[in-house]
Amino acid sequence: MALDVRVxxxxxxxxxVSFTIPNPNSQSLLLLRVAVLDSPVHFNESSPRIAAMLVPKHRETDWIFSTESGHLQILLNLPNISRLILIGDNPSGDDSDSPPVYHRRIVEDDESKRLKPLVVALSPKTLTGEEIDDDVPFLIYEDKVVSSVVIEKSFGSFVGEMVIENVEIEIDEGTREFRRRLRFKRMPNLVQSDIKIIPRSSSSCSLIGSEFKLDLTELVHPYLAPMVAGLWLIGSRIGELEGRPKALCIGVGGGGLLSFLKLQLGFEVTGVEIDPEVVRVARRYFGLEESFARVHVEDGIEFLKRVCDDDDTKFDVLMVDLDSSDPIHGVSAPPVEFLAKDVLLAARTVLVPSGVFVVNVIPPNDVFYQELKDEFRQVFTELYEIDVGNGENFILIATVAPRDRKNGFIGDDITPAVLTKYIDAIKRI
Known part of the structure; x- marks a missing residue:
């Protein structure tokens, strides 16, 4: 049945709404996939703002561009846009099972000009032809990925579909590096975990045909180094603690944080991850060895409530890195279940008197963030914050007892970046 553009x-x-049409710019039988998404946020209906985006070539099967949740996150990151129109080649055959290698290319202006009539037809009738020409931009998707190749797609009983991929990214102009990433389909625009990978041969400069080794000495995920900086508030030097310091990490992901705590700081690490497939992926692709951490496969909150009654199980630091997805507000962290008073009391109970609770926070709004801080203040003695500086993440550090910041927890192996940048950024709130 033909699509009625009057809708x-x-x-x-x-x-x-998603549909396919013959590609007006091709003499072959190739089709275009078109997706039209109207924002859940109400804007000025008499003068809506429209934007179009060309899907990067060879990323058509990427969940960012092939799922409604991916489209929605792109739209919500565009201020005051009422309708987003995405246009890209329609994948054919089994491409979704065997995604091609992606190489970034520059979008040619002629391509968007040829598709302008389609955008006009899909725009609200309140916009005139002149307004569409002047006000409807063709946007370019940018995420610093220069090239990528999927290693494996997997499915977890709790997190759903996930993808493991090697990527080459642009750090700064003229500076690139290789990384291995983990993403979940439920929130495709969010990188759950990534680690640096290094070609085994100095002559290798391509994702294809190169063998890589994992670099577990550096925390490249934007909020992990600030989380480690929160250890400063433990208040004792590593050598002064009785035995090895102990860390409890709820939310394993790729396991980069757990590996770093063990290898670089000498912690005895316990991890909790609800999805066994995530643990398998962390061990196979991200270097999390069984000798690095004892990982419990169970719900993190249930684990906390279970061990808080065990006087022999205490930790110097509790780190929580969990998120929840919402179709309207996108990702937020931690899940609201962690705001329950009995959960926070259990978290305090599993910590030693000098211990700290470090949590990654992605607040969907200011109200959520303020409520979270208020709940923490009711249970913990002091509360500190690190603004990661990426416009998304904040690190909260709650202490069991008052802190003397002159006697911080310092190890010789903590990276200078953590010491100089993020420890200086810790502020009491």
Whole structure:
């Protein structure tokens, strides 16, 4: 049945329509996939703002561009846009099972010009032809990925579909590095874990045909180094603790944090991860060896409540790195279940008197963040914050007892970046 473009004459909040049409720019039988997404946020209906985006070539099967949740996150990151129109080649055959290698290319202006009539047809009737020409931009998706190749797609009983991929990213102009990443389909625009990988041969400069070794000495995920900086508030030097310091990490992901705590700081590490497939992926692809951490496969909150009654099980630091996804507000962390008073009391109970609770926070809004801080203040003695500086993450550090910041927890192996940048950024709130 033919698509009636009149359905697009008005903005309908949260409406998502996807369809294929013959490619007007191709003499072959190739099809275009078109997705039209109206924002769930209500804007000025009399003068809606429209944007179009060309899907990067060879990333058509990427969940960012092939799922409604991926489209929604792109749209929500565009201020005041009422409708997003994504246009890209339609994958054919079994491409979704065997994604091609992606190499970034520059979008040619002629490509967007040839597709302008399609954008006009899919725009609300409240916009005139002149307004569409002047006000509807063709946006370029940018995420610093120069090239990528999928290593494996997997499925976890709790997290759902996930993808493990090697990528080459642009750190700064002229500076690139290789990384291995883990992403979940439920929130495809969010990188769950990534670690640095290094070609085994100095002559290798490509993702294809190169063998890589894992670099577990550096924390490249943006908020992990600030989380480690929170250890400063433990208040004792590593050598002054009785035995090896103990860390409890709820949320394993790729295991980069757990490996770093063991290898670089000498911690005895316990991890808790609800999905056994995530643990398998961490061990196979991200270097998390069984000797680095004892990992319990169970719900993190249930684990906390179970061990808090054990007087012999105490930790110097509790680190929580868990997120929850919402179709409207996107990702947030930690899950709201961690705001329950009995959970926070259990968290305090498993810590030694000098211990700290370090949590990665992605607040969906200011109200959520303020409520979270208020709940922490009711249970813990002091509360500190690190602004990661990426516009998303904050690190909260709650202490069991008052802190003397002159006697911080310092190890010789803590990276200078953690010491100089993030320890100086710790502020009491």
């Amino acid at each position: 697009f004459e008005n903005i309908s909040p949260s409406r998502f």
